[in-house]
Amino acid sequence: EKILSSSGRGALPLSSPSGASGQDKDPHSSVLTTTAGCSSICSPSPSPAYPPESAGLSLPSCSQAAGRSGTPAVLITITGYMKIKKPDAMVATGVLSSVQNFLRKCLIAVLSYGPMPNHIAFIMDGNRRYAKFRSIQQGAGHRVGFSTLISSLLYCYEMGVKYITVYAFSIDNFKRDPGEVESLMQLMEEKINGLLENRSVIDEINCKINIWGDLDLLCEPVRLAAQKLMASTAGNTGLVFSVCMPYNSTSEIVNAVNEICAERREMLQREHAGNWDGHDANNSVHSEISVADLDRHMYSAGCPDPDIVIRTSGETRLSNFLLWQTTFSHLQNPDTLWPDFSFRNLVCAILQYQRAYPYLEQNRKLAKKQL
Amino acid sequence: MSSSATRRRSVPSLPSPAPRVRSGRPACCATTQPPLSRAVSGSLSSSAISIRTPSLPPSTRSPSSSRPNFFPSCACALLPRVVAAAPASAFASGADATVTPSGGGKRVSTEAFVASEASIFMNQPRPMSRPSIIIKLVLGLLWTITHLALSFLNLWSHLFYNLECYLISTGLLWKYQNLHLGGLKYLAIVVDSKEAKNTAKIKQLLFWLSTMGVKYVCLYDIEGVLKKSFEPAVNVSRDRNAEYFGIGANIQNLNCGERDMVIDCLSGSDGKEGIATAANFLCSTYFNGDTHGDGKREPAFTEADMASALKTVGFGGPEPDLLLVYGPARCHLGFPAWRLRHMGPLKSMKCGAIVKTLYNFSKKNQNYAWQQ
Numbered sequence: 074e075k076i077l078s079s080s081g082r083g084a085l086p087l088s089s090p091s092g093a094s095g096q097d098k099d100p101h102s103s104v105l106t107t108t109a110g111c112s113s114i115c116s117p118s119p120s121p122a123y124p125p126e127s128a129g130l131s132l133p134s135c136s137q138a139a140g141r142s143g144t145p146a147v148l149i150t151i152t153g154y155m156k157i158k159k160p161d162a163m164v165a166t167g168v169l170s171s172v173q174n175f176l177r178k179c180l181i182a183v184l185s186y187g188p189m190p191n192h193i194a195f196i197m198d199g200n201r202r203y204a205k206f207r208s209i210q211q212g213a214g215h216r217v218g219f220s221t222l223i224s225s226l227l228y229c230y231e232m233g234v235k236y237i238t239v240y241a242f243s244i245d246n247f248k249r250d251p252g253e254v255e256s257l258m259q260l261m262e263e264k265i266n267g268l269l270e271n272r273s274v275i276d277e278i279n280c281k282i283n284i285w286g287d288l289d290l291l292c293e294p295v296r297l298a299a300q301k302l303m304a305s306t307a308g309n310t311g312l313v314f315s316v317c318m319p320y321n322s323t324s325e326i327v328n329a330v331n332e333i334c335a336e337r338r339e340m341l342q343r344e345h346a347g348n349w350d351g352h353d354a355n356n357s358v359h360s361e362i363s364v365a366d367l368d369r370h371m372y373s374a375g376c377p378d379p380d381i382v383i384r385t386s387g388e389t390r391l392s393n394f395l396l397w398q399t400t401f402s403h404l405q406n407p408d409t410l411w412p413d414f415s416f417r418n419l420v421c422a423i424l425q426y427q428r429a430y431p432y433l434e435q436n437r438k439l440a441k442k443q444l
Numbered sequence: 445m446s447s448s449a450t451r452r453r454s455v456p457s458l459p460s461p462a463p464r465v466r467s468g469r470p471a472c473c474a475t476t477q478p479p480l481s482r483a484v485s486g487s488l489s490s491s492a493i494s495i496r497t498p499s500l501p502p503s504t505r506s507p508s509s510s511r512p513n514f515f516p517s518c519a520c521a522l523l524p525r526v527v528a529a530a531p532a533s534a535f536a537s538g539a540d541a542t543v544t545p546s547g548g549g550k551r552v553s554t555e556a557f558v559a560s561e562a563s564i565f566m567n568q569p570r571p572m573s574r575p576s577i578i579i580k581l582v583l584g585l586l587w588t589i590t591h592l593a594l595s596f597l598n599l600w601s602h603l604f605y606n607l608e609c610y611l612i613s614t615g616l617l618w619k620y621q622n623l624h625l626g627g628l629k630y631l632a633i634v635v636d637s638k639e640a641k642n643t644a645k646i647k648q649l650l651f652w653l654s655t656m657g658v659k660y661v662c663l664y665d666i667e668g669v670l671k672k673s674f675e676p677a678v679n680v681s682r683d684r685n686a687e688y689f690g691i692g693a694n695i696q697n698l699n700c701g702e703r704d705m706v707i708d709c710l711s712g713s714d715g716k717e718g719i720a721t722a723a724n725f726l727c728s729t730y731f732n733g734d735t736h737g738d739g740k741r742e743p744a745f746t747e748a749d750m751a752s753a754l755k756t757v758g759f760g761g762p763e764p765d766l767l768l769v770y771g772p773a774r775c776h777l778g779f780p781a782w783r784l785r786h787m788g789p790l791k792s793m794k795c796g797a798i799v800k801t802l803y804n805f806s807k808k809n810q811n812y813a814w815q816q
Contacts, residue, residue, distance in 0.1 A: 186587035322781060323747045330723045334730050334743035362723045364716045396781035404774045424594055429773035436777065
């Protein structure tokens with residue numbers, strides 16, 4: 074008996090930013106559109122070739138009894154560990170998954186004793202390499218990556234991380250093969266629309282979705298869908314999920330400068346229109362632009378700086394991601410590929426962060442004192 | 445966060461159903477989870493797949509600001525979750541009298557209740573019941589044990605690393621002998637400010653780098669210690685080097701035998717503040733272009749404009765091929781954003797460590813070149 078039926082809605086390929094050099098070993102351009110759209114995630118599982126997680130606390134496999142154990146059903150449905158099981162096996166799996174859930178909660182409780190990050194940023198890298206290693210299609214690699222994203226999001230949510238940012242698509246990725254970019258855009262649109270239709274799940278976890286980036290570079294339908302999604306979740310006050318697409322840190326900074334200039338021009342125009350004695354206005358308009366002014370005009374205004382930036386697959390490039398905001402962020406480069414990123418990896422990341430926390434906090438305080 | 449703050453202020457203290465949860469079971473026991481509330485329809489099979497009522501993380505959580513000491517009682521972060529789970533279950537059973545019946549108000553009041561409970565818990569000292577103290581102690585013990593184990597493992601890997609570096613520096617490992625730094629033209633090192641005060645060590649590092657053939661080094665520390673210690677000896681050379689690289693005044697040519705190495709010292713003010721200065725420059729060019737202020741075109745600066753503005757105001761410079769971080773944690777500490785690309789670790793300032801890191805970088809670089 075099939076546990077999950079196929080809805081025909083593929084999970085979205087995830088785009089990780091490639092360097093401008095476009096190397097093959099590079100992060101892959103796939104596109105993430107939605108995260109909290111859990112109902113749209115109850116879509117075809119990755120291919121059966123996707124191996125189960127090796128270590129103990131793996132993703133719970135799908136089980137009908139999962140509801141009793143209190144696991145969020147989304148975790149169950151989004152598993153990367155999809156099997157076609159007989160009813161007896163399913164019951165056994167139900168017990169196993171509740172044990173797993175219990176262990177996971179205990180581990181989260183232990184971790185929470187120390188400082189927990191408030192904001193984690195992911196650079197999702199390694200989808201295409203994953204597909205190559207397992208000799209499956211590239212699209213399937215992206216799908217697995219997408220489900221990994223959702224499960225990571227939910228694990229973070231369980232741990233109490235309030236802000237999550239992912240690097241979905243880099244502006245440099247537009248330089249790639251036009252066919253690939255086109256297909257990614259179509260998938261993006263499909264996923265965002267899917268989310269807009271199934272609002273129940275977003276509302277359930279009270280997720281606010283931001284899409285950071287230069288949306289004018291996106292094609293019309295995708296842009297409209299993205300704006301609609303942001304508007305519809307703007308009132309949510311729970312988890313804040315930010316998708317960076319298409320995004321470049323340098324273009325974000327330039328965009329902030331442009332906005333400041335436009336704002337000051339408007340102020341000047343208003344003063345000229347309303348009050349011909351505009352000396353004071355000139356003073357304020359021509360006051361120095363400060364770092365705080367730029368902070369206010371960044372896409373990430375209102376969100377705290379990331380505490381951890383995780384780039385999977387062992388690459389050490391920063392790829393122009395959140396360079397302004399990551400002054401005191403702990404940069405991590407685990408060797409696992411993004412589709413293999415599991416709860417265990419997340420726990421290791423947080424443990425490393427907890428070790429580095431005193432140093433980072435000290436530096437942060439010193440910097441604040443100097444301001 | 446401000447909305448949660450207003451919620452905190454406005455919601456009155458509500459009777460806590462928490463003792464129901466604390467009465468005997470450990471907080472993390474899965475069986476205390478609230479019953480499921482809804483079924484998710486869609487493409488799922490029709491059997492009981494449902495989403496539990498989310499237990500909202502405490503809204504007052506913030507790892508840095510609200511904590512007086514480093515290892516605060518973060519276990520209290522756990523208990524609001526328990527508290528949050530409890531009202532959710534009370535809610536589902538309809539026993540909570542404070543819940544408004546309307547569907548739209550339900551979530552709001554749950555959140556408000558959770559926020560209030562969390563705030564009550566965090567802000568007011570409460571007499572802790574014995575089970576919760578015991579839980580907290582157990583969690584603390586487990587956490588400390590976990591970190592001790594991690595430190596122990598790190599110690600071993602650190603020992604091996606140091607041994608390898610020692611062997612490299614004595615020249616026993618042949619593969620590190622001929623280091624081809626073809627791809628590495630510009631190296632940047634982020635130094636922790638405390639380490640930067642040890643000028644002798646920095647000078648030795650620079651010496652090693654010059655013997656390895658690195659031509660251009662950029663040193664960065666957030667407080668500006670390096671700038672101060674190297675500034676008096678600055679021999680500003682605005683010759684072809686400076687023009688080629690387009691950099692400002694902090695250049696020092698280190699003559700080491702026949703190998704010249706150019707050193708650039710940056711501090712925290714070259715990062716964000718440098719960008720703010722360049723932004724000012726761009727803004728002033730925008731406004732000075734048209735004296736009236738009406739009918740101006742929209743400001744449309746590009747990254748290239750920003751880069752040239754940075755150069756003009758003296759914060760420009762070439763992009764380093766490799767950024768090494770020397771310090772307790774991997775953090776770029778505000779290195780100028782327009783120059784950040786590759787990053788690599790540098791755990792210690794030993795000669796062998798540098799060689800190893802540069803070797804790894806050159807190997808990676810060769811792979812990239814091959815792929816292209």
